[in-house]
Amino acid sequence: MESLLLYLWALFNCLFGLPQVHQKPQTSPPLLQGHIPPPPAPEPITVIELPLPPVAPNNYEGSCSSEVNPARTGCIGRTTQIQLGNFLPDNLHVLSMVHFVGAPAAPDPASIFQGEQLIIIKIDGKFFANGDSWRCITCGVPDHNSVGATSKLDYPQAFHDGRRILAGANIIQAAHGFTGDDLTPDQVHIIPIRWNTNVDGSGPGGSMRELRLHPDDVHLGWSAFSFDTGSLGQYCYYGRLAFNPSPSSGLPLAPRYDLTSVNLLYDPAASQPLAVHPTDPSRLLLNASAISVGELRGFSASGKEVTYVGSPSESSNIDVFAADLVTGAVRRLTSHPEYVDPVDLSPEGGPDGGAWAVVMDTRGTGRQMFLAGLRRVPPLTDLVTVAAVASVRNNGYRRFFQPWLIDRHGDRGTYMGQKINAAGDGIPGGGAINDPEWNGMADPKWSGDGTRIAYWQALTRSPACGCDNPLPCYESTAQGGRTSRLMVAHLTSRRAVARAAIEVAADVVPWGTMYVPGAAAPKRLLPGPGAYTLFGRAAGWANVTLAGKQIGSPIEGVKRVAAWYSSPTTVKVDWDSDLDQTGPDAGTKKTSPGGFHLRIDILDNKFEANGTLTTVVGGKTNLQPANGT
Numbered sequence: 001m002e003s004l005l006l007y008l009w010a011l012f013n014c015l016f017g018l019p020q021v022h023q024k025p026q027t028s029p030p031l032l033q034g035h036i037p038p039p040p041a042p043e044p045i046t047v048i049e050l051p052l053p054p055v056a057p058n059n060y061e062g063s064c065s066s067e068v069n070p071a072r073t074g075c076i077g078r079t080t081q082i083q084l085g086n087f088l089p090d091n092l093h094v095l096s097m098v099h100f101v102g103a104p105a106a107p108d109p110a111s112i113f114q115g116e117q118l119i120i121i122k123i124d125g126k127f128f129a130n131g132d133s134w135r136c137i138t139c140g141v142p143d144h145n146s147v148g149a150t151s152k153l154d155y156p157q158a159f160h161d162g163r164r165i166l167a168g169a170n171i172i173q174a175a176h177g178f179t180g181d182d183l184t185p186d187q188v189h190i191i192p193i194r195w196n197t198n199v200d201g202s203g204p205g206g207s208m209r210e211l212r213l214h215p216d217d218v219h220l221g222w223s224a225f226s227f228d229t230g231s232l233g234q235y236c237y238y239g240r241l242a243f244n245p246s247p248s249s250g251l252p253l254a255p256r257y258d259l260t261s262v263n264l265l266y267d268p269a270a271s272q273p274l275a276v277h278p279t280d281p282s283r284l285l286l287n288a289s290a291i292s293v294g295e296l297r298g299f300s301a302s303g304k305e306v307t308y309v310g311s312p313s314e315s316s317n318i319d320v321f322a323a324d325l326v327t328g329a330v331r332r333l334t335s336h337p338e339y340v341d342p343v344d345l346s347p348e349g350g351p352d353g354g355a356w357a358v359v360m361d362t363r364g365t366g367r368q369m370f371l372a373g374l375r376r377v378p379p380l381t382d383l384v385t386v387a388a389v390a391s392v393r394n395n396g397y398r399r400f401f402q403p404w405l406i407d408r409h410g411d412r413g414t415y416m417g418q419k420i421n422a423a424g425d426g427i428p429g430g431g432a433i434n435d436p437e438w439n440g441m442a443d444p445k446w447s448g449d450g451t452r453i454a455y456w457q458a459l460t461r462s463p464a465c466g467c468d469n470p471l472p473c474y475e476s477t478a479q480g481g482r483t484s485r486l487m488v489a490h491l492t493s494r495r496a497v498a499r500a501a502i503e504v505a506a507d508v509v510p511w512g513t514m515y516v517p518g519a520a521a522p523k524r525l526l527p528g529p530g531a532y533t534l535f536g537r538a539a540g541w542a543n544v545t546l547a548g549k550q551i552g553s554p555i556e557g558v559k560r561v562a563a564w565y566s567s568p569t570t571v572k573v574d575w576d577s578d579l580d581q582t583g584p585d586a587g588t589k590k591t592s593p594g595g596f597h598l599r600i601d602i603l604d605n606k607f608e609a610n611g612t613l614t615t616v617v618g619g620k621t622n623l624q625p626a627n628g629t
Contacts, residue, residue, distance in 0.1 A: 036409050036412060037352070037409065039407070039412065039413070039414075039415030040351065040352070040407050042418050043351070043405075043418065043491060043493050043494075044491075044492045044493055045405075045418075045420055045422075045423070045489050045490065045491055045492070046423075046489070046490045046492055047420070047421055047423065047433045047487055047488070047489045047490075048123075048487065048488055048490070049478075049485055049486065049487055050094070050121050050123060050133075050485075050486040050487065050488060051121065051133045051134060051479075052076060052082070052096075052098070052121075052134065052479070052482070052484075052485075052486065053069070053073065053074050053075055053076045053098065053100070053119070053132075053134065054068050054069045054075050054076075054479065054480060055068075055075060055076060055077065055078050055479060055480020055481065055482045056068055056075035056076070056077060056078075056101050056102035056480075057102075058101075058102065059077050059080075059101040059102060060102060061102065061103070061104065061105055062102065062103075062104045062105070063075070063101070063102030064100075064101065064102035064103055064104070064110070064113070065102075068102075071130050071131055071132055072109070072110040073110075073113060073130065073132055073135075073136065074100045074103065074110070074113025074114075074117075074136060074139065075100065075101060075102050075103075075113070076098050076099060076100060076101060076482065077099060077101040077102075077482075078476075078480060078481050078482050078483060079461065079482075079483050080098075080099035080101060081097075081099055081484070082096055082097060082098045082099070082456065082484045082486070083096065083097040083154055083155065083156070083441070083442075083456070084096050084441075084443070084445070084454055084455065084456035084486055085097070085118075085155065085156030085157055085158070085165075085167070085445070086156070086157050086158055086445040086454070087158070087445060087446075087447045087448055087452070087454065088120065088158045088162060088178070088179065089158060089160050089161075089162045089448060090162070090179065091447045091448050091449050091451075091452070092122060092123060092124055092179075093120045093121060093122055093123065093178075093179060094120070094121050094123060094445075094454050094486070094488070095118065095119070095120055095121075095156040095157070095158060095165065095167075096118070096119050096120075096121060096156070096456075096486060097116060097117070097118055097119075097153045097154055097156055097167065098116075098117060098118075098119055099115065099116055099117075100113045100114050100115060100117055100136075100139070101114070112136075112139040112140035112185070113136060113139050114139075115151070116151055116152065116153055117136050117138045117139050117153065118136070118137055118138045118153050118156055118165065118167050118172065119134045119135060119136050119137065120134065120135055120137060120178055120179065121133060121134040121486065122134070123452070123454075123488050128181055129181040135178075135183075137165075137172065137174070137178050137183070137188060138153065138167075138172060138188065138190065139185065140185035141185050141186075141188045141189070141190055142185065142186055145185075145186065145188060145189045145190065146189070146190035146191075147252060147254035147255070148192040148251070148252025148254045148256060149170045149190040149191065149192050150168050150169050150170055150192060151168075152168035152169070153167035153168045153170065154167070154168050154210075155167070155168070155210055155211060155212070155443070157212070157213045159213065159217045160215070160217055160448075160499070160502075161217060162177045162178070162179075163175060163176070163177050163178075164217075165178070166211060166213045166220075168211070169192060169193045169208050169211065170190050170191060170192055170193060171190075171191045171193060171241075171257055172188060172189070172190050172191075173188070173189045173190075173191060174187050174188050174189075175187065191243075191255055191256060191257060192252060192254075192256045192257070193208075193211075193220075193241070193256065193257045193258075193259065194250060194251075194252075194256050194257070194258050194259065195208055195222075195237075195239070195259045195262065196250060196258065196259070196517045197517055197518065198250075198517055198518055199517055199518035200249070201249040201250050201517070202249060202250060202251075203250060203251060204250070204251045204252075205250060205251075206224060207224060207225070208222040208223070208224055208237075209222065209223050209224065209225065210222065210223050210295070210296070212296060212297070212298045212299065214238075214299050214303055214505060215299055215300075215301060215302065215303040215502045216303050216502050216503065216504045216505050217502075218240060218241060218504050218505070219238060219239065219240050219241065219505050219507075220238070220239055220240075220241060220259065221236065221237065221238045221265075221296045221298070221299065221306060222236070222237055222296065223235070223236050223237075223295050223296050224236075224237065226521055227568055231387070231565040231568050231569075231571070232387075232568045232569050232602060232603075233524075234294065234295060235264060235265070235266060235521045236264075236265040236266070236293045236294075236295065236296040236308065237262055237263060237264055237265060237296075237515060238262070238263045238265055238306070238325075238509055238512065239259035239260060239261055239262035239263065239515075240259065240260045240261045240507050241257045241258075241259065242257065242258050242259075242260045243255070243256075243257055243258075244256050244257070244258045260507075261507035261508065261514075262514070262515040263507075263508065263509040263512040263513065263514060263515060264512055264513045264514070264515045264521065264522075265291075265293040265296070265306070265308075265509065265512045266293065266512065266513065266521075266522070266524070267511060267512060267513050268522045268523075268524075268525050270290070270291065270511060271287050271289075271290045272287065272290055272292070272525050272526075273286065273287055273288075273290045273292050273310075273311040273379075274286055274287075274311075274379065274380075274383070274526070274527065275287065275525070275527065276527050276528075276532070281530075282531070282532060282533060283532060283533055283534070283535065284380075284527060284532045284533070284534040284544060285534075286378060286379070286534070288313055288330075288332075289329075289330050290311070290330070291310075291323050291328055291330060291511055292310045292311035292321075293306070293308040293310065293323070294308060294309045294310055294311065295308060295309045295341075296308050297309060297320060297341070297342060297343050297443075298343070298344060298345075298443075300322060300345045300355060301345055301346060301347040301348060301355060301446070301500075302348060302355075302500065302502065303325075303502050303503070303505055304324060304325060304326070304505075305322040305323060305324055305325065305331070305345075306322065306323055306325055307320060307321070307322045307333070307343050307345065308320065308321055308322075308323070309321075309340075309341060310330075311379070311382070311386075312379040312382045312386065313332060313335070313379065314335075314337070314372070314375060314376055314377060314378075314379060315372070315374070315377040315378060315379045315380065315381055315382060316337075316368070316371040316372040316379075316381070316382065316385065316389045317335070317337050317372040317379075318339050318340065318341075318368075318372075318386075318389065318390050318393075319332055319333065319334045319335060319340060320333045320334050320340050320341070320343045320357075320359065321333060322345070323511075325505060325506070325509055326506065326509075326510060327510075328510065328511035332410070333357055333359075333406075333410060334357070334359060334361070334406065334410060334411060335410060335411045336361065336363045336411045336416050336417075337368060337369060337372035337373055337375065338361055338362040338363035338364070338365065338366075338367065338368045338369070338372070339361065339362045339367065339368050339390065339392075339393040339400075340359045340360070340361040340362075340363075341359075341360060341361075341393070341401075341442065342359065342360045342401075342442040342443040342444060343357055343358070343359045343360075344357070344358050344443060344444055344445050344446050344453075345357055345446070346358070346446045346450045347446070347448065347449070347450045347497045347499065347500070348497075348500065349450065349497040350407075350408065350450060350494070350497075351407075351494065352407060352408060352409075354407075354408035355408055356405060356406065356407055356408055357405075357406045357408075357410075358403060358404070358405055358406075358420070358444045358445075358446060358453050358455075359403070359404050359406060359417075359444070360401035360402070360403060360404075360440045360441070360442060360443070360444060360455075361401060361402070361404050361417075362393055362400040362401060363404060363416055363417070364402070364416075364419065365400045365402075366622060367392065367393060367400045367625065368389075368392060368393065369615060369617075369622035370613055370614060370615050370622040370623055370624045371389050371392065371613070371615070372389075372615075373587065373589075373615040373617045373622045374579060374581060374585070374587045374588070374589045374615050374617060375585040375587075375617075376585050377579065377581070377589070378534060378542060380534070380542065380544055381561040381575075383526060383527075383546070384561055384562065384563040384573070385561055385563060385573055385575070387563075387571055387602050388563065388571045388573045388598055388600050388602070390602070391571075391600045391601070391602045391605045392598075392600070392605070392607060392625075393605065394605035395464055395605060395606060395607055395625070395628070395629055396463060396464040396604060396605060396606050397439075397458070397460055397461050397462075397463070397464040397465075398439065398460045398464035398465065398471070398629070399439035399440065399441065399458070400439070401439060401440035401441070402419060402420075402421060402439075402440045403419070403420040403421060403440055403444050403453065403455045403489070404416075404417040404418065404419055404420065405417055405418045405419075405420050405453070405491075406418075419434075420453060420455070420489045421433045421434050421455075421487070421489070422434055428472075428474060429472075429474025429475070429477075430477070431476075431477030431478065433487075437459055437460045437474050438457040438458070438459055438485065439457055439458050439459070439460060440455060440457055441455075441456050441457060441458055448499050449496035449497055449498075449499075450491075450494060450496065450497040451490065451491055451494045451495075451496050451497075452488055452489060452490050452491065453488070453489045453491070454486070454487070454488050454489075455486075455487050455489070456484065456485065456486045456487065457484070457485050457487065458483055458484050459474070459476050459478075459483040459484075460473065460474075461473060461483055468628070469628050469629065470626065470628070470629065471629055527546055528546070528548075529546050529547050529548045530545070530546055531543070531544070531545050532544045532545075532546070560574070560576055561573065561574070561575050561576070561577075562574045562575075569601050569602050569603050570599070570600070570601045570602075571599075571600060571601075571602065572597070572598070572599045573596075573597070573598045573599075574595055574596075574597050575591055575595055575596040575597070575598070575613060576591050576595045576596075577589050577590055577591045577596070577613065578590055578591070585617075586617075586618075587615060587616050587617035587618070588614075588615065588616045589613070589614075589615045590613075590614055591611060591612065591613050591614075592611045592612040592613075592614075594611055595611050596609065596610075596611040596612060596613035596624075597609060597610045597611050606628070607624075607625055607627060607628070607629070608627050608628070609624060609627060612624060
């Protein structure tokens with residue numbers, strides 16, 4: 001697959017003391033209308049760690065002995081992955097995917113506690129009848145109850161009926177729910193979900209990732225990778241679940257849920273975030289109200305909005321947005337220059353009557369400030385750098401996310417939300433609530449009554465620390481030395497909110513396009529090669545030259561940002577910058593002589609650079625991380 005090399009050369013002649021792009025000059029989300037009150041005072045939060053199955057001494061068959069787990073209900077590995085889900089409708093249980101290890105061989109009854117499974121965990125300190133505070137709900141499900149189901153059970157989400165759970169591309173069902181002590185494996189069914197992507201309806205259907213359940217329990221949103229430009233891309237979709245008890249085409253030929261009325265959440269005919277002026281081809285236009293669903297993250301509690309990681313509104317600043325599924329009205333939920341990805345919106349009726357956001361964010365760490373610290377710079381270089389910039393957020397097993405609580409009006413002034421896990425001594429490796437070596441993971445979730453937030457963390461481990469890495473590794477203080485933990489934050493001053501009635505959403509998203517099975521996804525529209533002028537919102541301009549060239553033909557001697565892919569997921573960026581901004585957002589963004597050269601895999605996220613890119617704002621110098629850290 002031929003790689004594409006893109007160049008961007010921008011000469012800024014802007015009056016940076018004035019707003020430069022099509023957005024309001026304050027830090028708060030630019031599309032939020034009406035009076036914006038002062039930031040809220042910090043609220044009291046208590047955080048507890050939830051119990052998990054005991055840790056086996058190794059992953060070998062039979063290592064999960066009765067000495068390790070007297071109840072013989074399974075063990076997890078020290079470093080095997082888990083993944084938190086959401087709350088069950090009773091707000092007393094949370095879901096988690098776990099990997100069981102060390103089960104004895106069949107026909108031992110405990111042999112069912114092996115592999116990737118789904119458990120529910122009590123959060124109130126109570127126990128199931130067997131003495132455990134958790135229970136596996138997929139272990140031992142008979143094969144005839146799971147024909148065609150996939151083995152991946154990631155991103156588990158409970159339906160509001162309490163009888164179904166979305167996990168991976170499956171729906172897990174139990175007629176009487178999952179919390180009763182009389183639940184047995186034969187009462188559970190695991191039913192696959194199929195997205196038809198072939199004209200004739202044949203085959204297993206399309207590959208879906210990070211499925212998100214709509215609050216109406218009828219619709220789904222999901223993302224799917226694409227490789228149409230020689231690099232890894234992604235589109236997002238929305239469709240209706242329809243149970244098909246006896247399909248006649250497609251695989252599996254077993255009871256399944258088909259996705260019908262599928263919408264692609266992209267319309268090439270609609271206004272784009274950055275586009276050529278419709279009547280003056282020499283001008284570029286920025287449109288902050290354009291919808292650009294890069295990765296679907298979920299829905300508002302009311303189901304009226306879809307949340308997503310969108311196209312940057314400011315250079316190198318990755319934010320989350322919400323778009324009304326009917327009108328397409330866009331809200332920018334975050335604007336802090338650090339990286340944000342997972343987001344969950346609370347039920348309406350928070351302390352100020354609205355929906356608050358919980359996010360996983362690198363804010364407070366300084367990780368992205370060398371890239372995004374200079375505010376309100378038009379997102380021009382992002383045409384070629386956005387994948388690399390987003391990938392700096394992690395360094396392999398070391399992630400820089402922590403959970404943050406943000407009110408409905410978003411970032412503004414010096415307000416950047418409240419860190420949920422701020423309590424503790426903060427000693428690295430000490431195991432406190434705020435131990436920085438415990439990294440926030442996706443996704444944080446609100447309880448249905450708006451009083452609690454569940455999140456999970458993973459301990460930094462080699463090669464992101466130790467050995468050749470200059471940063472030390474720390475032994476886990478969690479039970480059995482495991483490197484994952486589940487946490488629940490209680491917002492103790494909040495009153496429980498009753499769940500509002502949810503209307504079934506429409507099947508058609510007017511600002512999207514109906515997906516046609518077999519049709520290739522349209523290419524995302526970007527300005528073509530050429531010389532352009534971008535005018536500031538109040539004053540000033542930027543002269544911009546875009547050039548598209550194939551790999552192996554670099555341009556020398558110009559101020560530029562260039563990027564090319566040596567593989568679909570590995571991007572190399574050459575960056576020359578000499579920005580000097582005056583006014584209320586005064587600062588500089590400069591590269592060293594010879595430029596800044598970054599190579600990064602967007603899946604592995606391991607930082608490797610030559611040269612420097614340094615941003616100075618308010619007298620503070622923001623440096624790039626050291627290689628390997």
